[in-house]
Amino acid sequence: MHTITQFRLILSVSLVVVLTLGAGCRSRQPGAGRGGDHDDIFDPMNLDGTYALGPRGDFGQPITDVQFQNVSFGYDSFQIPPAERRKIETVADYLLANPGTTVLIDGHCDERGSREYNLSLGEHRALAVRAVLISLGVSGDRIHTRSFGSEQPLDPRSNEEAWARNRRGEFSLFRQ
Protein backbone atom coordinates (compact mmCIF):
# COMPACT_ATOMS: atom_id res chain seq x y z
CA MET A 1 0.00 0.00 0.00
CA HIS A 2 2.99 2.26 0.64
CA THR A 3 3.87 2.07 -3.02
CA ILE A 4 0.39 3.06 -4.08
CA THR A 5 0.43 6.06 -1.76
CA GLN A 6 3.70 7.11 -3.32
CA PHE A 7 2.31 6.83 -6.79
CA ARG A 8 -0.80 8.76 -5.83
CA LEU A 9 1.49 11.51 -4.61
CA ILE A 10 3.52 11.46 -7.79
CA LEU A 11 0.39 11.40 -9.84
CA SER A 12 -1.13 14.39 -8.11
CA VAL A 13 2.15 16.26 -8.48
CA SER A 14 2.16 15.39 -12.17
CA LEU A 15 -1.31 16.83 -12.53
CA VAL A 16 0.15 20.26 -11.81
CA VAL A 17 2.42 20.01 -14.82
CA VAL A 18 1.53 22.65 -17.37
CA LEU A 19 0.58 21.15 -20.67
CA THR A 20 1.85 22.55 -23.89
CA LEU A 21 -0.25 21.37 -26.74
CA GLY A 22 1.78 21.73 -29.89
CA ALA A 23 0.63 21.37 -33.43
CA GLY A 24 1.61 17.70 -33.46
CA CYS A 25 -0.86 16.59 -30.81
CA ARG A 26 -4.09 17.38 -32.58
CA SER A 27 -6.45 14.51 -32.97
CA ARG A 28 -5.93 12.43 -36.05
CA GLN A 29 -8.36 10.43 -38.01
CA PRO A 30 -8.34 6.72 -37.14
CA GLY A 31 -5.73 4.93 -39.16
CA ALA A 32 -3.82 8.05 -40.15
CA GLY A 33 -0.14 8.21 -39.38
CA ARG A 34 0.08 4.61 -38.24
CA GLY A 35 2.34 1.75 -39.08
CA GLY A 36 5.76 3.18 -38.30
CA ASP A 37 6.86 3.55 -41.90
CA HIS A 38 6.55 7.32 -42.09
CA ASP A 39 9.79 9.25 -42.34
CA ASP A 40 8.54 12.10 -40.20
CA ILE A 41 7.72 9.92 -37.23
CA PHE A 42 10.34 8.60 -34.89
CA ASP A 43 9.66 4.93 -34.20
CA PRO A 44 12.73 3.01 -33.12
CA MET A 45 10.90 0.07 -31.53
CA ASN A 46 12.35 -3.31 -32.11
CA LEU A 47 12.46 -6.58 -30.25
CA ASP A 48 16.13 -7.53 -30.45
CA GLY A 49 16.45 -7.18 -26.68
CA THR A 50 17.62 -3.56 -26.63
CA TYR A 51 14.25 -2.44 -25.36
CA ALA A 52 13.37 -5.39 -23.11
CA LEU A 53 12.27 -4.30 -19.65
CA GLY A 54 14.37 -5.06 -16.60
CA PRO A 55 12.86 -6.14 -13.28
CA ARG A 56 10.43 -3.66 -11.77
CA GLY A 57 12.26 -3.48 -8.47
CA ASP A 58 12.23 -0.59 -6.05
CA PHE A 59 12.31 2.85 -7.61
CA GLY A 60 13.67 4.68 -4.57
CA GLN A 61 12.54 8.06 -3.29
CA PRO A 62 10.31 10.25 -5.46
CA ILE A 63 11.81 13.54 -6.66
CA THR A 64 9.01 16.09 -6.59
CA ASP A 65 10.79 19.38 -7.25
CA VAL A 66 11.58 18.56 -10.88
CA GLN A 67 8.71 18.34 -13.32
CA PHE A 68 8.48 17.63 -17.02
CA GLN A 69 5.87 18.36 -19.62
CA ASN A 70 3.61 15.53 -20.72
CA VAL A 71 4.18 14.01 -24.14
CA SER A 72 1.06 14.22 -26.30
CA PHE A 73 -0.18 11.61 -28.77
CA GLY A 74 -2.54 11.45 -31.71
CA TYR A 75 -5.79 9.50 -31.63
CA ASP A 76 -5.22 5.73 -31.39
CA SER A 77 -1.52 6.27 -32.04
CA PHE A 78 1.61 5.53 -30.03
CA GLN A 79 3.94 7.39 -32.35
CA ILE A 80 5.74 10.43 -31.08
CA PRO A 81 4.88 13.53 -33.06
CA PRO A 82 8.10 15.40 -34.01
CA ALA A 83 7.02 18.45 -31.98
CA GLU A 84 6.86 16.30 -28.82
CA ARG A 85 10.37 14.94 -29.13
CA ARG A 86 11.87 18.07 -27.54
CA LYS A 87 10.05 17.27 -24.28
CA ILE A 88 11.68 13.85 -24.16
CA GLU A 89 15.10 15.37 -24.89
CA THR A 90 14.66 17.57 -21.80
CA VAL A 91 14.08 14.45 -19.70
CA ALA A 92 17.07 12.71 -21.28
CA ASP A 93 19.29 15.70 -20.51
CA TYR A 94 18.23 15.57 -16.86
CA LEU A 95 18.79 11.82 -16.52
CA LEU A 96 22.21 12.00 -18.20
CA ALA A 97 23.24 14.87 -15.91
CA ASN A 98 21.92 13.17 -12.76
CA PRO A 99 23.26 9.65 -12.29
CA GLY A 100 21.40 7.65 -9.67
CA THR A 101 18.01 8.85 -10.82
CA THR A 102 15.36 6.75 -12.57
CA VAL A 103 12.21 7.70 -14.43
CA LEU A 104 8.77 6.13 -14.58
CA ILE A 105 6.74 6.85 -17.71
CA ASP A 106 2.96 6.52 -17.35
CA GLY A 107 1.08 5.97 -20.60
CA HIS A 108 -2.53 7.21 -20.79
CA CYS A 109 -5.32 7.08 -23.38
CA ASP A 110 -8.51 8.97 -23.97
CA GLU A 111 -11.78 7.33 -22.95
CA ARG A 112 -12.81 6.15 -26.40
CA GLY A 113 -12.57 2.52 -27.39
CA SER A 114 -12.00 -0.65 -25.41
CA ARG A 115 -10.59 -0.23 -21.91
CA GLU A 116 -8.54 -3.39 -22.36
CA TYR A 117 -7.06 -2.34 -25.71
CA ASN A 118 -6.35 1.07 -24.21
CA LEU A 119 -4.28 -0.61 -21.50
CA SER A 120 -2.04 -2.05 -24.23
CA LEU A 121 -2.04 1.20 -26.20
CA GLY A 122 -1.04 3.21 -23.10
CA GLU A 123 1.84 0.81 -22.49
CA HIS A 124 2.88 1.12 -26.12
CA ARG A 125 2.95 4.92 -25.71
CA ALA A 126 5.10 4.69 -22.57
CA LEU A 127 7.43 2.24 -24.35
CA ALA A 128 7.71 4.55 -27.38
CA VAL A 129 8.83 7.37 -25.08
CA ARG A 130 11.25 4.97 -23.39
CA ALA A 131 12.71 4.00 -26.76
CA VAL A 132 13.46 7.64 -27.54
CA LEU A 133 15.19 8.05 -24.15
CA ILE A 134 17.29 4.97 -24.88
CA SER A 135 18.20 6.32 -28.33
CA LEU A 136 19.37 9.51 -26.60
CA GLY A 137 21.79 7.54 -24.47
CA VAL A 138 19.83 6.81 -21.28
CA SER A 139 20.32 3.27 -20.02
CA GLY A 140 17.14 1.17 -20.32
CA ASP A 141 17.37 -0.08 -16.72
CA ARG A 142 16.75 3.48 -15.51
CA ILE A 143 13.47 3.79 -17.40
CA HIS A 144 10.31 2.06 -16.19
CA THR A 145 6.88 2.08 -17.81
CA ARG A 146 3.34 1.78 -16.59
CA SER A 147 0.05 2.00 -18.45
CA PHE A 148 -3.16 3.29 -16.94
CA GLY A 149 -5.09 2.81 -20.19
CA SER A 150 -8.03 5.19 -20.06
CA GLU A 151 -8.56 4.84 -16.30
CA GLN A 152 -7.05 8.15 -15.15
CA PRO A 153 -8.03 11.04 -17.41
CA LEU A 154 -6.64 14.49 -16.64
CA ASP A 155 -9.79 16.05 -18.00
CA PRO A 156 -13.08 14.19 -17.37
CA ARG A 157 -14.99 15.88 -20.18
CA SER A 158 -15.91 14.11 -23.42
CA ASN A 159 -14.70 16.43 -26.16
CA GLU A 160 -11.74 16.78 -28.51
CA GLU A 161 -9.88 19.14 -26.18
CA ALA A 162 -10.19 16.78 -23.19
CA TRP A 163 -9.29 13.72 -25.28
CA ALA A 164 -6.15 15.48 -26.58
CA ARG A 165 -5.05 16.30 -22.99
CA ASN A 166 -5.75 12.76 -21.84
CA ARG A 167 -3.63 11.05 -24.53
CA ARG A 168 -0.28 11.50 -22.85
CA GLY A 169 2.94 10.17 -21.39
CA GLU A 170 3.74 11.44 -17.89
CA PHE A 171 7.16 11.43 -16.22
CA SER A 172 7.91 10.76 -12.54
CA LEU A 173 11.46 10.89 -11.19
CA PHE A 174 13.06 8.81 -8.44
CA ARG A 175 16.41 8.84 -6.66
CA GLN A 176 17.97 5.52 -5.71
Added chain:
Amino acid sequence: MRWVYGLFMFSAMWAFGADIQVVGVGRDQAVPISLQEFRPGTDETSRLFMQVLRTNLDRWGWFRVHEGGAASYVLRGTARLTGRAFLVEVEAVDVRTSRSVYSQRFREEPSEARTVALRLADALTEAIHRVPGVASTRIAFVGSSDGKQDLYMIGADGHGMLQLTRDGVPSFRPAWHPGGTQIYYTSFLRGFPDIYRVDLENNRRSVVSREAGINAGASVSPDGQRLALVLSRDGNPEVYVRQQSDGRLTRITRTPHHAEASPVWSPDGRQIAFVSDLQGGPHVFTVSSEGGRPQRVSRSGSQNVSPDWGPDGRIVYSSRRHGRFQLVVYDPTNGTETQITDAPVDHENPSWGRDARHIVYARRDGRISSLYLLDMRTGSQVRLTTRLGDWYFPAWSRR
Protein backbone atom coordinates in the same frame (compact mmCIF):
# COMPACT_ATOMS: atom_id res chain seq x y z
CA MET B 1 -44.68 -0.10 -31.09
CA ARG B 2 -43.79 -3.22 -32.97
CA TRP B 3 -44.60 -1.53 -36.25
CA VAL B 4 -42.41 1.44 -35.41
CA TYR B 5 -39.60 -0.91 -34.46
CA GLY B 6 -40.00 -2.78 -37.74
CA LEU B 7 -39.82 0.45 -39.67
CA PHE B 8 -36.71 1.47 -37.75
CA MET B 9 -35.11 -1.88 -38.46
CA PHE B 10 -35.94 -1.63 -42.13
CA SER B 11 -34.32 1.77 -42.42
CA ALA B 12 -31.40 0.59 -40.32
CA MET B 13 -30.88 -2.39 -42.62
CA TRP B 14 -31.09 -0.14 -45.61
CA ALA B 15 -28.56 2.25 -44.08
CA PHE B 16 -26.12 -0.37 -42.85
CA GLY B 17 -26.20 -2.71 -45.81
CA ALA B 18 -27.44 -6.26 -45.70
CA ASP B 19 -25.37 -7.67 -42.87
CA ILE B 20 -27.73 -6.94 -40.01
CA GLN B 21 -29.71 -9.91 -38.86
CA VAL B 22 -32.33 -8.89 -36.39
CA VAL B 23 -32.11 -11.38 -33.61
CA GLY B 24 -35.50 -12.57 -32.49
CA VAL B 25 -37.12 -13.19 -35.85
CA GLY B 26 -36.54 -16.92 -35.38
CA ARG B 27 -39.59 -18.82 -34.19
CA ASP B 28 -40.29 -19.50 -30.57
CA GLN B 29 -38.75 -22.86 -29.76
CA ALA B 30 -39.82 -22.89 -26.13
CA VAL B 31 -41.11 -26.34 -25.30
CA PRO B 32 -44.25 -26.42 -23.13
CA ILE B 33 -43.62 -28.20 -19.84
CA SER B 34 -46.18 -28.81 -17.10
CA LEU B 35 -45.45 -28.61 -13.36
CA GLN B 36 -49.04 -29.53 -12.43
CA GLU B 37 -48.18 -33.06 -11.41
CA PHE B 38 -45.23 -31.98 -9.28
CA ARG B 39 -46.08 -31.94 -5.55
CA PRO B 40 -43.97 -29.54 -3.47
CA GLY B 41 -44.38 -29.30 0.30
CA THR B 42 -46.09 -26.27 1.80
CA ASP B 43 -42.98 -25.17 3.71
CA GLU B 44 -41.05 -22.00 2.81
CA THR B 45 -38.07 -23.92 1.40
CA SER B 46 -40.19 -25.96 -1.01
CA ARG B 47 -42.09 -22.86 -2.05
CA LEU B 48 -38.85 -20.99 -2.80
CA PHE B 49 -37.59 -24.01 -4.75
CA MET B 50 -40.73 -24.08 -6.90
CA GLN B 51 -40.62 -20.35 -7.53
CA VAL B 52 -36.96 -20.43 -8.64
CA LEU B 53 -37.55 -23.53 -10.80
CA ARG B 54 -40.59 -22.03 -12.50
CA THR B 55 -38.85 -18.69 -13.14
CA ASN B 56 -35.73 -20.32 -14.57
CA LEU B 57 -37.60 -22.74 -16.81
CA ASP B 58 -39.42 -19.74 -18.26
CA ARG B 59 -36.45 -17.36 -18.35
CA TRP B 60 -33.95 -18.99 -20.68
CA GLY B 61 -36.16 -19.65 -23.70
CA TRP B 62 -35.90 -23.44 -23.78
CA PHE B 63 -39.20 -24.09 -21.96
CA ARG B 64 -42.52 -22.46 -21.32
CA VAL B 65 -44.18 -23.46 -18.08
CA HIS B 66 -47.69 -24.61 -18.97
CA GLU B 67 -50.50 -23.97 -16.54
CA GLY B 68 -52.98 -26.19 -18.35
CA GLY B 69 -53.68 -27.78 -21.70
CA ALA B 70 -51.30 -29.86 -23.74
CA ALA B 71 -47.69 -29.79 -22.60
CA SER B 72 -44.90 -31.70 -24.36
CA TYR B 73 -43.28 -32.70 -21.07
CA VAL B 74 -44.65 -33.27 -17.58
CA LEU B 75 -42.59 -32.91 -14.44
CA ARG B 76 -43.53 -35.35 -11.68
CA GLY B 77 -42.23 -35.79 -8.17
CA THR B 78 -41.97 -34.11 -4.80
CA ALA B 79 -39.95 -31.49 -2.94
CA ARG B 80 -40.01 -31.47 0.84
CA LEU B 81 -38.14 -30.89 4.06
CA THR B 82 -37.34 -34.13 5.87
CA GLY B 83 -35.63 -33.54 9.17
CA ARG B 84 -32.62 -31.34 8.39
CA ALA B 85 -32.49 -32.12 4.68
CA PHE B 86 -34.23 -30.76 1.64
CA LEU B 87 -35.24 -33.64 -0.58
CA VAL B 88 -36.31 -33.46 -4.23
CA GLU B 89 -37.36 -36.46 -6.26
CA VAL B 90 -38.16 -35.60 -9.82
CA GLU B 91 -38.94 -37.23 -13.15
CA ALA B 92 -39.57 -35.61 -16.52
CA VAL B 93 -41.87 -37.51 -18.88
CA ASP B 94 -42.27 -37.05 -22.62
CA VAL B 95 -46.05 -36.81 -23.02
CA ARG B 96 -46.06 -38.16 -26.58
CA THR B 97 -44.11 -41.34 -25.85
CA SER B 98 -44.87 -41.61 -22.09
CA ARG B 99 -41.14 -42.23 -21.63
CA SER B 100 -39.12 -40.84 -18.77
CA VAL B 101 -36.39 -38.57 -20.19
CA TYR B 102 -34.88 -37.54 -16.86
CA SER B 103 -35.06 -38.63 -13.27
CA GLN B 104 -33.02 -37.50 -10.30
CA ARG B 105 -32.96 -37.35 -6.53
CA PHE B 106 -31.42 -34.34 -4.74
CA ARG B 107 -30.67 -34.34 -1.02
CA GLU B 108 -29.18 -31.04 0.17
CA GLU B 109 -29.13 -28.59 3.04
CA PRO B 110 -32.34 -26.52 3.06
CA SER B 111 -30.20 -23.42 2.37
CA GLU B 112 -29.32 -24.97 -1.02
CA ALA B 113 -32.93 -25.07 -2.27
CA ARG B 114 -32.30 -22.25 -4.77
CA THR B 115 -29.18 -23.97 -6.12
CA VAL B 116 -31.05 -27.27 -6.52
CA ALA B 117 -33.75 -25.49 -8.53
CA LEU B 118 -31.14 -23.89 -10.82
CA ARG B 119 -29.30 -27.20 -11.30
CA LEU B 120 -32.58 -28.96 -12.06
CA ALA B 121 -33.53 -26.31 -14.65
CA ASP B 122 -30.12 -26.83 -16.33
CA ALA B 123 -30.38 -30.64 -16.14
CA LEU B 124 -33.79 -30.55 -17.84
CA THR B 125 -32.38 -28.29 -20.59
CA GLU B 126 -29.54 -30.75 -21.10
CA ALA B 127 -31.84 -33.82 -21.08
CA ILE B 128 -34.46 -32.42 -23.46
CA HIS B 129 -32.52 -29.94 -25.65
CA ARG B 130 -29.04 -31.51 -25.46
CA VAL B 131 -27.66 -28.12 -24.43
CA PRO B 132 -26.10 -27.20 -21.08
CA GLY B 133 -28.35 -24.62 -19.45
CA VAL B 134 -26.97 -21.44 -17.93
CA ALA B 135 -29.35 -21.02 -14.96
CA SER B 136 -26.81 -22.26 -12.40
CA THR B 137 -23.80 -20.45 -13.91
CA ARG B 138 -22.30 -17.19 -12.64
CA ILE B 139 -20.99 -14.01 -14.14
CA ALA B 140 -17.85 -12.29 -12.85
CA PHE B 141 -17.47 -8.61 -13.67
CA VAL B 142 -15.80 -5.35 -12.75
CA GLY B 143 -17.40 -2.09 -11.75
CA SER B 144 -18.22 0.35 -9.05
CA SER B 145 -21.11 2.01 -7.31
CA ASP B 146 -18.95 4.83 -5.92
CA GLY B 147 -16.23 5.33 -8.54
CA LYS B 148 -13.88 2.78 -6.97
CA GLN B 149 -13.41 -0.28 -9.15
CA ASP B 150 -13.65 -3.80 -7.76
CA LEU B 151 -14.33 -7.36 -8.81
CA TYR B 152 -17.90 -8.67 -8.46
CA MET B 153 -19.90 -11.80 -9.16
CA ILE B 154 -23.62 -12.42 -9.78
CA GLY B 155 -25.79 -15.45 -10.55
CA ALA B 156 -26.92 -15.65 -14.17
CA ASP B 157 -30.49 -15.36 -12.85
CA GLY B 158 -29.58 -11.97 -11.38
CA HIS B 159 -29.56 -13.28 -7.83
CA GLY B 160 -26.80 -13.04 -5.24
CA MET B 161 -24.61 -10.17 -6.41
CA LEU B 162 -21.36 -10.37 -4.46
CA GLN B 163 -18.44 -7.96 -4.12
CA LEU B 164 -15.26 -10.06 -4.24
CA THR B 165 -12.61 -7.38 -3.66
CA ARG B 166 -12.46 -4.11 -1.75
CA ASP B 167 -9.47 -2.45 -3.41
CA GLY B 168 -10.92 0.51 -5.29
CA VAL B 169 -8.23 0.35 -7.97
CA PRO B 170 -8.42 0.03 -11.78
CA SER B 171 -9.33 -3.56 -12.64
CA PHE B 172 -9.74 -5.29 -15.99
CA ARG B 173 -11.52 -8.20 -17.67
CA PRO B 174 -11.96 -11.23 -15.43
CA ALA B 175 -11.74 -14.75 -16.92
CA TRP B 176 -12.88 -18.04 -15.41
CA HIS B 177 -10.81 -21.13 -14.96
CA PRO B 178 -12.85 -23.89 -16.65
CA GLY B 179 -13.29 -25.55 -13.24
CA GLY B 180 -15.50 -22.64 -12.20
CA THR B 181 -13.88 -21.95 -8.84
CA GLN B 182 -11.11 -19.53 -9.87
CA ILE B 183 -11.21 -16.13 -11.53
CA TYR B 184 -8.20 -14.52 -13.21
CA TYR B 185 -8.13 -10.76 -13.69
CA THR B 186 -5.88 -7.70 -13.94
CA SER B 187 -5.69 -5.24 -11.06
CA PHE B 188 -3.64 -2.22 -9.98
CA LEU B 189 -3.60 -3.62 -6.44
CA ARG B 190 0.15 -2.96 -6.15
CA GLY B 191 0.18 0.13 -8.32
CA PHE B 192 0.82 -1.66 -11.61
CA PRO B 193 -1.33 -3.77 -13.92
CA ASP B 194 -0.67 -7.30 -12.65
CA ILE B 195 -2.59 -10.54 -13.08
CA TYR B 196 -4.20 -12.11 -10.02
CA ARG B 197 -6.15 -15.29 -9.37
CA VAL B 198 -9.06 -15.29 -6.96
CA ASP B 199 -9.91 -18.68 -5.51
CA LEU B 200 -13.59 -18.74 -4.58
CA GLU B 201 -13.30 -21.90 -2.50
CA ASN B 202 -10.86 -20.56 0.06
CA ASN B 203 -11.36 -16.83 -0.58
CA ARG B 204 -7.69 -16.34 -1.42
CA ARG B 205 -6.02 -14.14 -3.99
CA SER B 206 -2.58 -14.79 -5.41
CA VAL B 207 -0.30 -13.08 -7.93
CA VAL B 208 -0.15 -14.89 -11.27
CA SER B 209 2.03 -12.52 -13.31
CA ARG B 210 3.90 -9.46 -12.12
CA GLU B 211 6.53 -8.74 -14.73
CA ALA B 212 7.80 -5.31 -15.69
CA GLY B 213 5.35 -3.49 -17.98
CA ILE B 214 1.77 -4.71 -18.39
CA ASN B 215 0.38 -8.06 -17.32
CA ALA B 216 -3.13 -8.25 -18.71
CA GLY B 217 -5.78 -10.17 -20.60
CA ALA B 218 -5.42 -13.49 -18.76
CA SER B 219 -7.47 -16.27 -20.39
CA VAL B 220 -7.33 -19.91 -19.29
CA SER B 221 -7.30 -22.62 -21.98
CA PRO B 222 -10.28 -25.02 -22.06
CA ASP B 223 -8.09 -27.83 -20.62
CA GLY B 224 -6.94 -25.52 -17.82
CA GLN B 225 -3.29 -26.21 -18.62
CA ARG B 226 -2.31 -22.96 -20.32
CA LEU B 227 -2.79 -19.26 -19.78
CA ALA B 228 -2.94 -16.74 -22.63
CA LEU B 229 -1.89 -13.25 -21.56
CA VAL B 230 -0.49 -9.95 -22.78
CA LEU B 231 2.96 -8.90 -21.55
CA SER B 232 5.23 -6.04 -22.58
CA ARG B 233 8.37 -7.42 -20.93
CA ASP B 234 10.17 -7.81 -24.26
CA GLY B 235 9.63 -4.15 -25.09
CA ASN B 236 6.19 -4.26 -26.71
CA PRO B 237 2.71 -5.56 -25.79
CA GLU B 238 2.49 -9.09 -27.23
CA VAL B 239 0.35 -12.21 -26.71
CA TYR B 240 2.06 -15.03 -24.78
CA VAL B 241 1.01 -18.50 -23.68
CA ARG B 242 2.18 -19.69 -20.28
CA GLN B 243 2.21 -23.31 -19.15
CA GLN B 244 0.39 -23.50 -15.82
CA SER B 245 2.62 -26.37 -14.65
CA ASP B 246 6.08 -24.83 -14.98
CA GLY B 247 5.41 -21.21 -15.96
CA ARG B 248 7.20 -21.62 -19.31
CA LEU B 249 6.35 -18.73 -21.66
CA THR B 250 5.89 -18.89 -25.42
CA ARG B 251 5.52 -15.68 -27.36
CA ILE B 252 2.64 -16.02 -29.82
CA THR B 253 2.73 -12.67 -31.63
CA ARG B 254 5.75 -10.76 -32.96
CA THR B 255 4.57 -7.32 -33.90
CA PRO B 256 7.21 -4.77 -32.86
CA HIS B 257 5.20 -1.82 -34.14
CA HIS B 258 1.80 -2.91 -32.90
CA ALA B 259 -0.06 -3.51 -29.66
CA GLU B 260 -2.05 -6.64 -28.82
CA ALA B 261 -4.85 -7.11 -26.27
CA SER B 262 -7.73 -9.35 -25.16
CA PRO B 263 -6.65 -12.94 -26.03
CA VAL B 264 -9.32 -15.69 -25.74
CA TRP B 265 -9.17 -19.42 -26.56
CA SER B 266 -11.07 -21.36 -29.18
CA PRO B 267 -13.19 -24.17 -27.66
CA ASP B 268 -10.69 -26.81 -28.86
CA GLY B 269 -7.73 -24.89 -27.41
CA ARG B 270 -5.91 -24.82 -30.76
CA GLN B 271 -6.38 -21.17 -31.58
CA ILE B 272 -6.43 -17.80 -29.87
CA ALA B 273 -8.49 -14.78 -30.92
CA PHE B 274 -7.09 -11.40 -29.93
CA VAL B 275 -7.14 -7.69 -30.72
CA SER B 276 -4.28 -6.04 -32.61
CA ASP B 277 -3.73 -2.81 -34.50
CA LEU B 278 -1.70 -4.70 -37.11
CA GLN B 279 -3.79 -3.35 -39.95
CA GLY B 280 -4.72 0.14 -38.75
CA GLY B 281 -7.05 0.52 -35.78
CA PRO B 282 -7.79 -2.35 -33.40
CA HIS B 283 -9.26 -5.42 -35.12
CA VAL B 284 -9.87 -9.07 -34.23
CA PHE B 285 -7.36 -11.69 -35.38
CA THR B 286 -6.91 -15.39 -34.78
CA VAL B 287 -3.64 -17.28 -34.50
CA SER B 288 -2.57 -20.82 -33.68
CA SER B 289 -2.01 -21.25 -29.94
CA GLU B 290 1.47 -22.50 -30.87
CA GLY B 291 2.19 -19.23 -32.68
CA GLY B 292 2.18 -18.42 -36.38
CA ARG B 293 0.74 -15.99 -38.82
CA PRO B 294 -2.34 -14.09 -37.50
CA GLN B 295 -5.47 -14.14 -39.65
CA ARG B 296 -7.75 -11.14 -39.59
CA VAL B 297 -11.33 -11.99 -38.67
CA SER B 298 -13.25 -8.72 -38.53
CA ARG B 299 -13.62 -6.94 -41.87
CA SER B 300 -16.30 -4.32 -41.19
CA GLY B 301 -16.32 -1.59 -38.57
CA SER B 302 -13.68 1.04 -37.82
CA GLN B 303 -12.67 -0.76 -34.60
CA ASN B 304 -13.28 -4.34 -33.52
CA VAL B 305 -12.49 -5.23 -29.91
CA SER B 306 -13.25 -7.59 -26.99
CA PRO B 307 -13.66 -10.94 -28.78
CA ASP B 308 -15.11 -13.99 -27.06
CA TRP B 309 -14.99 -17.43 -28.66
CA GLY B 310 -18.24 -19.29 -28.05
CA PRO B 311 -18.70 -23.00 -27.28
CA ASP B 312 -20.14 -23.62 -30.77
CA GLY B 313 -17.13 -22.03 -32.51
CA ARG B 314 -18.60 -18.63 -33.29
CA ILE B 315 -16.75 -15.48 -32.21
CA VAL B 316 -18.60 -12.46 -30.85
CA TYR B 317 -16.98 -9.03 -30.62
CA SER B 318 -17.75 -5.39 -30.26
CA SER B 319 -17.61 -3.50 -33.56
CA ARG B 320 -17.65 0.26 -33.95
CA ARG B 321 -20.23 1.12 -36.60
CA HIS B 322 -21.64 4.58 -37.25
CA GLY B 323 -20.17 5.88 -34.01
CA ARG B 324 -21.50 3.11 -31.73
CA PHE B 325 -20.17 -0.24 -30.61
CA GLN B 326 -22.49 -3.00 -31.81
CA LEU B 327 -22.19 -6.74 -31.22
CA VAL B 328 -21.13 -8.79 -34.22
CA VAL B 329 -20.96 -12.58 -34.51
CA TYR B 330 -18.38 -14.13 -36.82
CA ASP B 331 -18.93 -17.67 -38.07
CA PRO B 332 -15.61 -19.29 -39.04
CA THR B 333 -17.35 -22.04 -41.04
CA ASN B 334 -18.47 -19.58 -43.72
CA GLY B 335 -16.62 -16.38 -42.84
CA THR B 336 -19.75 -14.29 -42.32
CA GLU B 337 -20.06 -11.37 -39.92
CA THR B 338 -23.54 -10.76 -38.55
CA GLN B 339 -24.48 -7.68 -36.58
CA ILE B 340 -26.85 -8.70 -33.80
CA THR B 341 -27.59 -5.41 -32.02
CA ASP B 342 -28.68 -2.05 -33.35
CA ALA B 343 -29.73 0.18 -30.45
CA PRO B 344 -28.05 3.62 -30.41
CA VAL B 345 -25.91 2.79 -27.34
CA ASP B 346 -22.51 1.11 -26.95
CA HIS B 347 -22.52 -2.70 -26.65
CA GLU B 348 -19.22 -3.77 -25.11
CA ASN B 349 -17.35 -6.77 -23.61
CA PRO B 350 -19.61 -9.60 -24.88
CA SER B 351 -19.22 -13.01 -23.21
CA TRP B 352 -20.91 -16.24 -24.35
CA GLY B 353 -23.02 -18.40 -22.11
CA ARG B 354 -22.22 -22.12 -22.27
CA ASP B 355 -25.52 -22.72 -24.11
CA ALA B 356 -24.12 -20.78 -27.13
CA ARG B 357 -27.49 -18.99 -27.16
CA HIS B 358 -27.14 -16.25 -24.56
CA ILE B 359 -24.57 -13.46 -24.46
CA VAL B 360 -23.91 -11.16 -21.52
CA TYR B 361 -22.50 -7.75 -22.38
CA ALA B 362 -21.96 -4.26 -21.00
CA ARG B 363 -24.45 -1.77 -22.36
CA ARG B 364 -23.13 1.76 -22.09
CA ASP B 365 -25.47 4.70 -22.42
CA GLY B 366 -23.49 7.86 -21.85
CA ARG B 367 -21.12 7.33 -18.94
CA ILE B 368 -22.97 4.55 -17.17
CA SER B 369 -22.72 0.91 -18.15
CA SER B 370 -24.98 -1.98 -17.04
CA LEU B 371 -24.83 -5.70 -17.76
CA TYR B 372 -27.47 -7.14 -20.09
CA LEU B 373 -28.36 -10.66 -21.15
CA LEU B 374 -29.16 -11.13 -24.81
CA ASP B 375 -31.05 -14.19 -26.09
CA MET B 376 -29.77 -14.71 -29.64
CA ARG B 377 -32.86 -16.65 -30.68
CA THR B 378 -35.69 -14.53 -29.33
CA GLY B 379 -33.85 -11.20 -29.32
CA SER B 380 -35.01 -10.55 -25.78
CA GLN B 381 -32.70 -8.45 -23.64
CA VAL B 382 -32.82 -8.44 -19.86
CA ARG B 383 -30.90 -6.16 -17.57
CA LEU B 384 -28.80 -8.27 -15.20
CA THR B 385 -27.38 -5.65 -12.84
CA THR B 386 -30.12 -3.68 -11.15
CA ARG B 387 -27.95 -2.05 -8.50
CA LEU B 388 -27.04 1.55 -9.31
CA GLY B 389 -23.46 1.77 -10.56
CA ASP B 390 -21.16 1.39 -13.52
CA TRP B 391 -20.73 -2.31 -14.43
CA TYR B 392 -18.64 -3.83 -17.23
CA PHE B 393 -16.21 -6.65 -18.23
CA PRO B 394 -18.70 -9.50 -17.68
CA ALA B 395 -17.25 -13.02 -17.90
CA TRP B 396 -19.67 -15.94 -18.01
CA SER B 397 -18.61 -19.10 -16.17
CA ARG B 398 -18.76 -22.47 -17.90
CA ARG B 399 -19.85 -24.14 -14.66
